[in-house]
Amino acid sequence: MADLVLKSIRKDFGSFRAVDKVDLTFPHGKLTALLGPSGCGKTTLLRMIAGLEAPSWGQILLGDEDITDRPAYERKFGMVFQSFALFPHLTVAENIAYSLAIEGVDKRKRRARADELLDLVQMGGYGDRRIGELSGGQRQRVAIARALAQEPSVFLLDEPMSALDAKLREDMQVELRLLQQRVGITTIVVTHDQREAMTMADQIVVMSKGYTEQVGTPKEIYSKPGNSFVASFIGKANFLSGEATDGKYRVGEYLFEAPKARGFTAGSPVTLAVRPENAVINDTCACLGEEWAKTPPEERAKNVLPAEVTFVRDVGSTRDIYVKTPVGDLIVEYGAGESLPTLTIGEKVSLRLPPDELHVFPRDAEAAE
Amino acid sequence: MSVSTAEGMAPDGVKETEGREPALAFKIALVILLGILCLVPFLFVLAISVGHKIEGAGWAFGFELTHYKRFLLGATWPETFQILYLQKLGYSLMFAAIGAVIAVALAFPFTYFLTRLTRRGQTVWLVLLLSSLSLSEVFIVMGWDILLSARSGLPALLDWVGFTDLMKDWGWFQWFRDIGLASPRAFKFKTSGLATVLCMSYLVWPYAVILLYPALSRLEPSLMEAARTMGARPSVVMRTVVLPSVKLPLFGSTLLLFVFLLGTYVTVTVFADPSQHTLAVSIYDSVRGSTLNAPFGAAQSVILLITAAVFLFAGQKLSNAGDRA
Incomplete structure (x- = not known):
């Protein structure tokens, strides 16, 4: 089977450019999440893939076949809508077998296929129910079963969890992922929930303002964010504004090393980002003494900041420590099992930002915070 | 002064009861209005329909089903039955x-x-x-x-664009005549x-x-x-x-x-x-x-x-x- 490829896709609505310069490959059998904030163009991109919107420029290829101008009813990519879009005048089984009814498939075969798909989504026995009798979660399953009934080459889901409550959403994310792996179909999910994308996707496409910001596996996106937008949108991050200086980075009067960072010319404005769980708190540091404060920055230990605890939040699985430093307020996160000295509000500590965990980005690509 | 104090000290419950009274009165007024506008005219029509016709002088109250019989069976029933x-x-x-x-x-x-x-x-x-x-x-x-x-509307237009002649040439004009949409010479709507x-x-x-x-x-x-x-x-x-x-x-x-x-x-x-x-x-x-x-x-x-x-x-x-x- 073939990959789905987008080449230089652009979409304009009047003078508004919703999507621009999108080049993507959706590998066959993999689940790709289009992730981004509201209005970033991810749903428009999905609708262009489905054939519900025509691109203003570019090509959509399924393998070697150009399907850019093919109408939605000929592409027949199964699609689950945000509102599920189930037909209220049909029963659950009739909804699922709709595509087969259009093709003129025999009524008995349609019913058999509907029952088979209902079993797949764990809703066996619901075939004769009306749509109005189903809960949100059940409706979602029916919508998934309906989209799969025509055995589509590509399966599209537009924010499929947004209508569900938090608990059900978590369960459905896992179920949907398992189902996708079972049927092995190329799947594209639109979501603005990074946790949802991380749970389900083989590949994540982070989008912002109509552009793709980064494409990669969930791990790559999280641990190696391509820019400050990705660092801020995927997970939490602390940001420091500074400038490059002779292979190091200066923030205020503190120097930081980040060996993995790209080379910046001296004086380039940069943004340093560190995940809260990667910052380390120490309450017995030389940096807390007055003598250290008098030492010139070049001679001090690198990547260390004096800090004062301003707030401690224990949420069970993690403890978040809010600290005030000379270069700004930061958050440090410790897992429940990790050892951490007992901290009190106002306590002086030191904060170490490990060089390997520091991400450095040019400052003009500011995070959309 | 004392009166205004007494009103000011009135418990909330009293005010609520007072507040409900206009609502009830409004509902009653609405029912009466609907009755006057809908029911009374209908009752009048009903009363007239069973009333007695006075030749040249309108009608008088009474109870006869002559008019319903005339509608359903004809004025001359049982001699003849009319469905006019x-x-x-x-x-x-x-x-x-x-x-x-x-x-x-x-x-x-x-x-x-x-x-x-x-x-x-x-x-x-x-x-x-x-x-x-x-x-x-x-x-x-x-x-x-x-x-x-016929002279200034659609038939004249159809005539002017040649549609009437076309239909005549094709022999379809008679069909329009048969269904009452044409006179011998032109369309007639x-x-x-x-x-x-x-x-x-x-x-x-x-x-x-x-x-x-x-x-x-x-x-x-x-x-x-x-x-x-x-x-x-x-x-x-x-x-x-x-x-x-x-x-x-x-x-x-x-x-x-x-x-x-x-x-x-x-x-x-x-x-x-x-x-x-x-x-x-x-x-x-x-x-x-x-x-x-x-x-x-x-x-x-x-x-x-x-x-x-x-x-x-x-x-x-x-x-x-x-x-x-």
């Missing part, structure tokens, strides 16, 4: 039904595309529609009268069933759009899109998704317009053949017109009203059954 007025009722039902169906059939695609326009576009069209409602039936009929007149139902449907077309608009604008576009992604062509989407989703509003609108059209008077008097005049025309003739028989006019009115009520009741039952299905 049942026939008029039949024409009323036929014209109203066809007019309502044509209006809804034409309003449906228009309203469907109207709901797909931008908000601004929708507003412009709706204002135009609402303004057309300000035209009276007399004014509209006058317009159609000119439009369909006035005084025909077609002109009657066309004008009736035009009269209620804006109402049809307004009645269908809420249902069609509430129709989720994602339903149609979902059907398209499942292989449905636009015509199939219309047949399998749009129409079934709005079948109840379509049925309800048709029924309402049908009942509305049962009472059409001016259109029928101008466009319908006298042999096809409806009950509304006959009622007017009895009450105000040539025959001057108020009790018989009232009896016809009661029967027309009961017919409308029966159709509304049956429609309600059918729509409930459709909703459950």
Whole structure:
């Protein structure tokens, strides 16, 4: 089977450019999440893939076949809508077998296929129910079963969890992922929930303002964010504004090393980002003494900041420590099992930002915070 | 001073009770108003319909079923049986039904595309529609009268563009003559069933759009899109998704317009053949017109009203059954 490829896709609505310069490959059998904030163009991109919107420029290829101008009813990519879009005048089984009814498939075969798909989504026995009798979660399953009934080459889901409550959403994310792996179909999910994308996707496409910001596996996106937008949108991050200086980075009067960072010319404005769980708190540091404060920055230990605890939040699985430093307020996160000295509000500590965990980005690509 | 203090100290509960009294009075007033506006006139009509006709002097209170008998069986029954007025009722039902169906059939695609326009576009069209409602039936009929007149309207246009000659050459003109839409020389639309139902449907077309608009604008576009992604062509989407989703509003609108059209008077008097005049025309003739028989006019009115009520009741039952299905 073939990959789905987008080449230089652009979409304009009047003078508004919703999507621009999108080049993507959706590998066959993999689940790709289009992730981004509201209005970033991810749903428009999905609708262009489905054939519900025509691109203003570019090509959509399924393998070697150009399907850019093919109408939605000929592409027949199964699609689950945000509102599920189930037909209220049909029963659950009739909804699922709709595509087969259009093709003129025999009524008995349609019913058999509907029952088979209902079993797949764990809703066996619901075939004769009306749509109005189903809960949100059940409706979602029916919508998934309906989209799969025509055995589509590509399966599209537009924010499929947004209508569900938090608990059900978590369960459905896992179920949907398992189902996708079972049927092995190329799947594209639109979501603005990074946790949802991380749970389900083989590949994540982070989008912002109509552009793709980064494409990669969930791990790559999280641990190696391509820019400050990705660092801020995927997970939490602390940001420091500074400038490059002779292979190091200066923030205020503190120097930081980040060996993995790209080379910046001296004086380039940069943004340093560190995940809260990667910052380390120490309450017995030389940096807390007055003598250290008098030492010139070049001679001090690198990547260390004096800090004062301003707030401690224990949420069970993690403890978040809010600290005030000379270069700004930061958050440090410790897992429940990790050892951490007992901290009190106002306590002086030191904060170490490990060089390997520091991400450095040019400052003009500011995070959309 | 002491009075104002006493009012100021009154407990909240007292104020609430005082507040409820006007609401109750308002409800009673509303019931009385509805009674005066609807029930009393109906009771009057009912009383007149069983009253006694006095030749040349109107009618007197009484109780006789002569007028109902005349309507249902004929004035000379049991010697002879006449269905003249049942026939008029039949024409009323036929014209109203066809007019309502044509209006809804034409309003449906228009309203469907109207709901797909931008908000601004929708507003412009709706204002135009609402303004057309300000035209009276007399004014509209006058317009159609000119439009369909033999010398300046559609027949003259068809003649001018050569359509009449074309039909004659092809030998199809006789067919139009047979169905009453042509005279020996040209097309003739006035005084025909077609002109009657066309004008009736035009009269209620804006109402049809307004009645269908809420249902069609509430129709989720994602339903149609979902059907398209499942292989449905636009015509199939219309047949399998749009129409079934709005079948109840379509049925309800048709029924309402049908009942509305049962009472059409001016259109029928101008466009319908006298042999096809409806009950509304006959009622007017009895009450105000040539025959001057108020009790018989009232009896016809009661029967027309009961017919409308029966159709509304049956429609309600059918729509409930459709909703459950």
